[in-house]
Amino acid sequence: MFRSHILVCGGTGCTSGNSRKIFEALVERIRKEGLDKEVHVTQTGCFGLCALGPIMIVYPEGAFYSQVKVEDVDEIIDEHIIKGRIVTRLLYKETVGDDGNIKALNDTNFYKKQHRVALRNCGVINPEKIEEYIAYDGYEALGKVLTEMTPQDVIDVISKSGLRGRGGAGFPTGRKWQFAKNSVGEKKYVCCNADEGDPGAFMDRSILEGDPHAVIEAMAIAAYAIGADQGYIYVRAEYPIAVKRLSIAIKQAREYGLLGKDIFGTGFNFDLDIRLGAGAFVCGEETALMTSIEGHRGEPRPRPPFPAVKGLFGKPTILNNVETYANVPQIILKGADWFASMGTEKSRGTKVFALGGKIHNTGLVEIPMGTTMREIIYDIGGGCPNGKKFKAAQTGGPSGGCIPAHLIDTPIDYDNLIAIGSMMGSGGLIVMDEDNCMVDIAKFFLEFTVDESCGKCTACRIGTKRLYEMLCKVTDGTATMEDLDKMEELCYYIKENSLCGLGQTAPNPVLSTLHYFRDEYEAHVRDKRCPAGVCKKLLRYQIVADKCKGCTLCARNCPAGAITGKVKEPHVIDPDKCIKCGVCMEKCRFGAVIKA
């Protein structure tokens, strides 16, 4: 028995903030003090509140220390661990109640409205120890499935739960498994899509880093259900920590006989291998992913035949996303009704979102489907920083769209998001405030798809490029009103004539911003003005004469020599010479330089 447990976050966010060194320093100090029999230090997966990283929690008090530095370790040991006095200056403020006592994490705004199913073990267990996963009911679902259920029973439970694919399109998982089960074939495959490529989405990575065994267990369950004996996890090479923990987890599962031959003595065989992606967004598309596992250029192919009939190496295959799998063991253990009791009628369960952009509490949140955008952004996320006004939220990455402020009360589920011109996607949720230009954002996503289009379909390869060029015309102020109509037409053309999801959804960021923020496009075109003050070509820097003290700092720093004026007299910017680099605005100590 340990009298105290210290949990240090080992997710990618906190690791980037040096949490590994903090962990090592803690272990070292504890050993030096001879406390290693009394105090246990563990490295866990992601706690979710990445904005405050590196994070650690000390139990039994539940002291949530945020933004910890290596130098703080001695104080934490001296004060908290040895003397029993909590280091209040490091506590996450939200966890301190009005009476000065520590509140339970679940009572803080960030965690209160969350419901952790897929993330339940993240930040709780040590992902590198299979024993800790097993202690939290791990592999019990696999045991139940293999000893008490038929493959059809398993599929029935998953179907009844209403689980839909968490990777983007939301296809019913049970139905997908049923197709693969019905396909005749001696060899079948189970694949996991961990090629999380949407910019701003990192929930799959966090699950793999924080709870890799949940995915392994679920894949074994799926394999039993469809009659497969081999699985592949296709994971981005850019996720080294996830790859490492997955490798450890697979090795441990093999040692425990939970992967390999004759699992639980039932005669069921299943083994799992990792395949590393090599950096191609299109490989998140299912047929492209399989082509890539086969070792080829990751180009998609037409469907049908669907993977459930003819997938990897030409054999029946199912492919599910990491988060989808993470739900499966609990559905088996707690039942379809339990899962179906959460969420909305057509979207059951919970969804993990990666909150990013202009928001206080950047991080991972898991909420029941049907939670409104307002609850996520304001109650959980803490709103936009610096008192800026919320403008839009972007979901679905380069395939999705922007949700404007007036639709902030929309309950989030698959169908509602599609209805308002966006999509669930894998769960990236980027918040934008009044300083973000919507045309610029659309242009950013198009630049991404131009880069990532595999080139197979002309409509996508050339269409996205042309669309990008039109957007450049808008941000440069050289577009005409007809261009806006042409853009819209081209969007539909690309959607209709592309083979895979990438091309079919690539125009969505343009369509949704054109729909909700047409006035901003028109301001660029008609008034040659960028309302948010982002598009450089349309920007004019000006000096407010009343505020200018004539200190000459701006003039001395202007690389173009565009600023003139006498000492102690207001200066002036020559718009013909100005290259809009913004140095003057950065340098001015009186706030006299403004964007006009």
Next chain:
Amino acid sequence: MAKKIDVPFNGTKEQEERLKKELAELKAEHGGQGLMIAALQAAQEIYGYLPEAVQQIIADELGVSLAEVYGVATFYAQFSLYPKGQYKIGVCLGTACYVKGSGDVYKKVCDILKIEGGQCTDDLKFSLDATRCIGCCGLAPVMTINDDVYGKVTPEEVEGILAKYRS
């Protein structure tokens, strides 16, 4: 387009033997199918990049055409046919970083080093790439140099950060 730098290929005998050994291991592991990407990853790990000579070794060992190796090597962003700098700089242009101004950080690096994305400085010291989201959006905007991560970077800080690697 990456700047083509004429660095003569100077792979060693040891590197070639290591590659051939790893390719043989991969063949055994993969049961002979679908190992091209893993093979290229192994080769890039050994040589740092994938010049034609290395692609030829892979083609010979796997019994496929050079064109097929080249096709796969040029499809994926991870593979580079040109050498990278001693210090690989990555500036994240993922959405979260972008809305927090990483574009300005990126431009600052270009201006200081006088290179563009995908290029390497003449002395092979620095190379720059725009990266996709590396997943620590809480630290946006993010810049990486080899394994070091710099968070909440402002354009003004770039010079100072680079200076640490210049000596």
